[in-house]
Amino acid sequence: MTPRLHEDWRSVPPEARGAVAALGNFDGVHLGHAHLVRTVQLARPDAPLAVVTFEPHPRELFRPQDPPFRLTLPDERAAALGALGVQHIFQIPFGEAFSQMRADRFVEDVLHNALGLRHVACGHDFAFGHRRGGDVPFLTERAAELGFGFTVAEALTDANGPYSSTRIRRLLQDGYPERAAVELGRPWSIRGVVQHGDKRGRLLGFPTANVALGRHIEPARGVYACMVRLSNGHTYYGVANIGRRPTINDGQESRLEVHLFDFSGDLYGQTISVALHALLRAEKRFENLDALKGQITKDAEEARALLADRESV
Known part of the structure; x- marks a missing residue:
């Protein structure tokens, strides 16, 4: 499946509204991300499946001096998400102006009004909005007020702890692509x-x-x-x-x-x-x-x- 890409959150076509969406950066689209996507899909299996993500990765905006760190760029990320059954990717341009958006405006203006999401899911450590002013308790409260569903996905773990993009980056830098492939x-x-x-x-x-x-x-x-x-x-x-x-x-x-x-x-x-x-x-x-x-x-x-x-x- 090739997901449909939406890069302008202000002009989403009617047929893309009403989806369920996982929220995150999805760098690598690893097994933990797949678990998050399945979690939101199970919440409303009757609705189109989507993700809300950002490009560039916020770290690239806030820490431009860092060496390159991306596991997947947009095309590879989209292909991996499509393999999970994702139908729509809301890829929000993450620039200086968007980074100033308050958490309450992100939930109401973007997730609720612009995208018309029926249900969203994220990990327990997801933070958003200006100066990371929004977190899981905040999103729980605002989702209830606005009338859309919300699920916090438990982290997928193994003997080494939660699956994460950071772990996979370390494996690749240490020369273990076959271990990275497992994750x-x-x-x-x-x-x-x-x-x-x-x-x-x-x-x-x-x-x-x-x-x-x-x-x-x-x-x-x-x-x-x-x-x-x-x-x-x-x-x-x-x-x-x-x-x-x-x-x-x-x-x-x-x-x-x-x-x-x-x-x-x-x-x-x-x-x-x-x-x-x-x-x-x-x-x-x-x-x-x-x-x-x-x-x-x-x-x-x-x-x-x-x-x-x-x-x-």
Whole structure:
């Protein structure tokens, strides 16, 4: 399912009103988020299913000096929410003006009047409005006054505590994409447009598609076994490098370079999604390009074997 995206909360079409909605940032759309979506759906299974979220993430507005931290950007987030059955995404532009909106105005003007929600749900720590002036007790009271339903979803937990985007970021930065996949319910992916590079991969016999990390969090630098989904829906196994390529000393910011197995064609300008399955080795500087080429050959063989084994399970 592809959810319908609504980015102007002031002009929501009539057919999108009357939904039930989960509230939050939904960075990563992990199992805890899926639990929240199911909670609101069960409250009113007869109503359209929606989420109310924000773009950019409020942290990006209030702490612009922070390094990139996003697990999912809007397109990837929408795809993950669609897989949960979400029909409408109310993606509210989060700028300086909106950040000044009082909590009572957010509930009445946005949730009730503009979106016409029948029922909403959020986690116990959800806070909203100017200076986070609104919280769960406040929302409980205002929902009752305005006549729409409200549910506080219990946190989904495991032996390590509640599922959270913070936990998943830490796993990726520590080099454990397979553990992050368990908590996400799917492999973690970077989605972006293929850009022109310096063609060094082609000279080494391993042409690569280059994707800027942009606002995505940077996972552990190194070589990964991965699966690549093209814009036409076709998928390919591959081997990816994330890092600064110390062997050629390019001195640039970290980037994602992925070699697709058994693929030939031009990907420039296309949007691809690269799902990381396992970290094969950490980033390393080699003595020369021949040594690097030899290692890439081994990396590709290892990635093929690992992914084939997983497919057969």
